[in-house]
Each structure stands twice: as C-alpha cells, then as structure tokens.
Amino acid sequence: MSHDKAQLTLPNQSPVELPIYQPTLGTDVIDINTLHNVFTYDPGFTATASCESKITFIDGEKGILLYRGYPIEQLAEQAEFLEVCYLLLHGELPTHMQKEQFNHRITIHTMVHEQISKLFQGFRRDAHPMAIMLGVVGALSAFYHDSLDIQNPQHRERAAFRLIAKMPTIAAMCYKYSIGQPFIYPQNDLNYAENFLHMMFGVPCAQEKPNAILARALDRIFTLHADHEQNASTSTVRLAGSTGANPFACISAGIAALWGPAHGGANEACLNMLREIGSVSHINDYIKRAKDKNDPFRLMGFGHRVYKNYDPRAKVMRQTCHEVLKEVGAADEPLFKLALELERIALEDEYFVERKLYPNVDFYSGITLSAIGIPSTMFTVIFALARTVGWISQWNEMIADNARIGRPRQLYTGPTQRDFVPLDQRG
Numbered sequence: 001m002s003h004d005k006a007q008l009t010l011p012n013q014s015p016v017e018l019p020i021y022q023p024t025l026g027t028d029v030i031d032i033n034t035l036h037n038v039f040t041y042d043p044g045f046t047a048t049a050s051c052e053s054k055i056t057f058i059d060g061e062k063g064i065l066l067y068r069g070y071p072i073e074q075l076a077e078q079a080e081f082l083e084v085c086y087l088l089l090h091g092e093l094p095t096h097m098q099k100e101q102f103n104h105r106i107t108i109h110t111m112v113h114e115q116i117s118k119l120f121q122g123f124r125r126d127a128h129p130m131a132i133m134l135g136v137v138g139a140l141s142a143f144y145h146d147s148l149d150i151q152n153p154q155h156r157e158r159a160a161f162r163l164i165a166k167m168p169t170i171a172a173m174c175y176k177y178s179i180g181q182p183f184i185y186p187q188n189d190l191n192y193a194e195n196f197l198h199m200m201f202g203v204p205c206a207q208e209k210p211n212a213i214l215a216r217a218l219d220r221i222f223t224l225h226a227d228h229e230q231n232a233s234t235s236t237v238r239l240a241g242s243t244g245a246n247p248f249a250c251i252s253a254g255i256a257a258l259w260g261p262a263h264g265g266a267n268e269a270c271l272n273m274l275r276e277i278g279s280v281s282h283i284n285d286y287i288k289r290a291k292d293k294n295d296p297f298r299l300m301g302f303g304h305r306v307y308k309n310y311d312p313r314a315k316v317m318r319q320t321c322h323e324v325l326k327e328v329g330a331a332d333e334p335l336f337k338l339a340l341e342l343e344r345i346a347l348e349d350e351y352f353v354e355r356k357l358y359p360n361v362d363f364y365s366g367i368t369l370s371a372i373g374i375p376s377t378m379f380t381v382i383f384a385l386a387r388t389v390g391w392i393s394q395w396n397e398m399i400a401d402n403a404r405i406g407r408p409r410q411l412y413t414g415p416t417q418r419d420f421v422p423l424d425q426r427g
C-alpha cells in the first residue's frame, strides 16, 4: 500500500511522522500504530478505521454501496442471494458450476440437530424471537464440534455453510414457537427464500408452494441486508473473533449488537412508529418531536452514520415494497402512503436537510415484511439472517489477516490513586 506521511507535533516534542495509506476507494487513513505517548480519542469511531477490508464499500456522500465492487442495485436486481453469499465469501461471482455446488452445500446443511428443537422448550412462548435466536445460535457451538477450530480453514468453511444454511431454519423455528405451531422442516427442492417462507408459513396438514413473487422479493431483501462495512454488529463480530472465540459465539455476539433500535432493531421500531403516527394529519407533530432535543423520540428508519445521501438500499426497498403490496392486493396500504408522505415532508424540512438525514434501509423494510405476513418482532431476526453472510465474510477476513486481539485504550478521568478507608471510618 503506497503512502505519504502526516506530521504530528505535540507540545515540547519533536514532530512524529505517521504513514498515510491510500485506499482503492474512499478516504485516506493515517496509521497511528506507532504512537506511544499519546492516544487518539474517537468515541463512536466516527473517524476511525478499525481494519483493512476488501469486502464492502460505502460512499456516504454519493449514496453508493458496493459488494466486492458490484453496485447493490445491480446485485439486488440481477443476482440471487446465494450468489451474493458466494461473492461476499470468495470475492468473485460464482461460475455456473460453482453456483450449483455452493447451493447444494447450503441445501444439505439447512436442517438443525434434532436436540436443538428441545432448546426452544426452555423459553416462554412470548419471548422476543431475537432473544431466542441469540441463545440458539450461540448454542450451535455445543453441537457442531467439527467447525470450532478457527485456525482450520475446513472448520471455518463448514461453520460458514452451517450458519448461512441454518439461520432461516432457526428464524422460522423462533416464529413457529411463538405462535404454538409445529416446526416445519426445510425442503431441498425449494430455493433459499422459498424454503424460508415454507418453514415460516407451512403447516403439516397442507402442502402449498410459497408465492414466487414474495419469495423473490424476500431474496432481494436478504441481498440488501447482507453486508455493510464495519457497522456496529460487524465490528462486534470482529472484536469477538479477535479473541479466538468460535464462529457461533461470534455471530451470536453480532446478533446481540444488531438488536438495538439504533441499529438493526430500527425496522421493528419504524413500523411501530408508523402505526403510532397513524395518519398523515399527525406527521407534523412527530416531525416536531424528532427535532426537539428534549424529546428522546427520533424518526426511526431515518439518518445514518455513513450515508449523508439517500441510502441506496432504501430506494430498492421502496420499489420492492410497492411490488409486494401490489402482489398481496394492498397497493393502497395506508402505512405505505403514510411512509411516503412522512418521507416527503421530512426531506423538505431544513432540520433533516441540514443534517443530511435520509431514509435508510429500515424505513420501508417493515412495511414490506409486514405485507408478506411477517410480524414486526421477526423483522430484526430476518435482518440477522441476511447479515450472517456479511458477519462471516468479515470474520474470515479478520482471521486470514491474523488480526491481533482488539483492545481499545481510553481517556481516564476518574479519581487519582487514593488509600482504602475502613468501614468504621466512613461515617
């Protein structure tokens, strides 16, 4: 990597030279590794590159998202999700033969160990599906001992196949458990998204093929959510992975981080917000609340740490939302019209324009998933299902780069050293 140099001059010290690395796309970075008597301070990592990566690139100003160099719009339109999984994992689109082999290896891993269904019995039926998924995915490390050795490439590959293949099965089991219906086994003659819909909505007493248009829409939604640079949950997976933790534990950590409403939980929060707003006549009241610093309310599905332009995924999601609503005969879905009007008003409001707050991937996903028949408590579960390939790809890259254990420093502002005060002297 070619580099210029930056100079850092500290009080009463001679200037320190720091290498500047130029990326293939995006912003130069200054390597501060050689700093020893001063730390940099960047809570929230707004200006800190945590790693080098070749997987995904976002240009927040232009609203560009590339997976291994391919624009998200083209992948969402032309590729199947499993092709995108191959691309993220291996760096290139699969040939016809590679695609067939990859799809077959995923298909033969879709079932889970039969004992895993017993894990569900330990949860209340009204447990949030994310709480169940968090526990069950972490517990996979108790079942698949031949994919735990992170230094063994075969183990890593097997773990990747198992996670990508089993997440839809586990997600559907979370849903079935919450509604008291029997678990539905995967079917090898269905594609990835069809299989998920089959396991979600199939019942033992009827054999119905999933709706192909809804399955294609869901497949596209998986692609839109597959990876996104070093977001909070991916950074969590990398940090957990840097300790040598097994892949199932690392993905479970990523699921935990994704659950927050500021991150992957925003799709569920956004639909709940639209339902709370209820009608176009209430929009201005909520816009006012979103702008009020004393009110914790934020416009869910709006704003982004990196995108300071329209999230390209939100554009594809809005189109997909329209298609799904039409297919299910809900083209006049009031919540969709409300969302469109809320977007229009917000994008004309100087508070949002000034801060470059645009709809993000979560703004339309909730309405779309709801129209497919998926309850809002399952939205982040589906985000986790789709993001698993991104987490695993980034985790693999970190291990291949022999990353050192992640251990940030701090700005300490607590008490200076003082002596212990025995209890009888504390009043």
Ligand code: SDX
Residues within 6 Å of the ligand: 227, 228, 230, 231, 232, 261, 262, 263, 264, 266, 290, 291, 297, 298, 299, 300, 301, 302, 303, 304, 305, 306, 355, 357, 360, 361, 362
């Ligand atoms: C995802 O990182 C990723 O890539 C994440 C993700 C992925 O694919 O992995 O893209 C998925 O998490 C998308 C984001 C989903 N979250 C939401 O929709 C929740 C609502 N959005 C906000 O919470 C917020 O926009 C964040 C968390 C997304 C970003 O927060 P930042 O970058 O820390 O921005 P900020 O809080 O510093 O906001 C800057 C200003 C502030 O106002 P000022 O203090 O400058 O006056 O914008 C305001 C904020 O108050 N602001 C909002 C707002 N988002 C930011 N005001 C009202 N409503 C909002 N949604």
